[in-house]
Amino acid sequence: MDKQELGAFLRSRRERLRPEDVGLPSGPRRRTPGLRREEAAVLAHISTEYYVRLEQGRAPRPSGEVLAGIATALRLTDAESDHLHVLAGTAPTRPRLHRRDVRPSILALIGRLPQTAAFVLSATFEVLAWNDLAAALMEDFSELSPEDRNLARRAFLGPTRPATTLYGLSDTAEFRHQVVTELRATVARYPTDPAVTGLVDELRGASADFARLWQRHDVQPVPTLTKTFRHPVVGEISVDCDRLTLADRDQHLVLYSAPPGSPDADALALLNVLGAEAGDHRQHRSPR
Structure with a gap:
């Protein structure tokens, strides 16, 4: 309690x-x-x-x-x-640490979704797995350390600031609120996980925007049905946003797609080609 x-x-x-x-x-x-x-x-x-x-x-x-x-x-x-x-303290007990390992079947699934940007988020908003289209739409997560792949950090402490946008998203402010809302619930589920409490302490100390939102004690999530990105290559692209809970590991599978035949689907198809080419480059380049 x-x-x-x-x-x-x-x-x-x-x-x-x-x-x-x-x-x-x-x-x-x-x-x-x-x-x-x-x-x-x-x-x-x-x-x-x-x-x-x-x-x-x-x-x-x-x-x-x-x-x-x-x-x-x-x-x-x-x-x-x-x-x-x-x-x-009356809810069912959970493991002390949140899980960061992704089921092999989920890894295989996101690789079989060529027209959908797909990635897996941990309970602390770390991007754990992604496909080429997600990397092309957002950024190449393979170039980042696990700490820098954390979307909570990138939203509040990364190259963006409260007055700017994350990945060109039109709803960056709403996403920041969602991060705080879900992290508060995550802390309640894993009160002794140093990765969870440490992240919250870091954000509260370094971001006045996070600290302000944290004081609201909100835990009610707001569904996000669509997102609009402003991409440097294909321009503005709106996608349907589906977020599926992977309950056994307290993770989320996030899917960005567009209606077939729409301009947004065409933009995703172009990014898919670019993402596949970038993926081949990463696979065949020599180690540093």
Whole structure:
């Protein structure tokens, strides 16, 4: 049970609610944002004293019934409710370290997708595997160290900055928010993994933008259905974005494709040729 994170999460969810959101009169002017603690406690059917202790990180582990009442009172989404249980230590235990090895069948699959840019992300946004089209669309990940293949680092600490874009993406700001949202959930799943906690500490210390977003305690993912890249060779290209969960290893398979016959599909086809040629060059060049 992470008492301090649990308290901070509860406080952030309570403060975002207005009395009218939960059927209470707004009443006179309030000094603090959101619901009062006693209002949240009444809605959750627990004592105000116990709820206050939960937010202050001084309460013992709450029961599943209490957590369910709090989730209902604070209007938590399914993802937020799951995060609440993880912080309270009532979720199923996971391995101490997040996995970085990719299943051989997934490696074979992304190699058989010539019209689709495909890559695998770890729980910390490290690009673990990719095909030639993904390298042509984004960058040649084989030229980078594992640390530099981390999209969280590249989004906040790489050659881009908050006012610029990553890989020419039109939704770079949204992607940065997604990174923070998912990393917060990842820390809750792997609280003793130094690769996870170290990455978050690094980003919080080096990026004011990351630190600002981190303080929001958001854990609700926002689906991304399409992305638009501004590529230096083929120009603007819009792709469908599908993100498949590889639950056994807590990884994601990301697929970028375009409708057959569309200008975007033609652009991907051109990049596919360029990516294959670059792949042949990498395969046959002599070692350094």
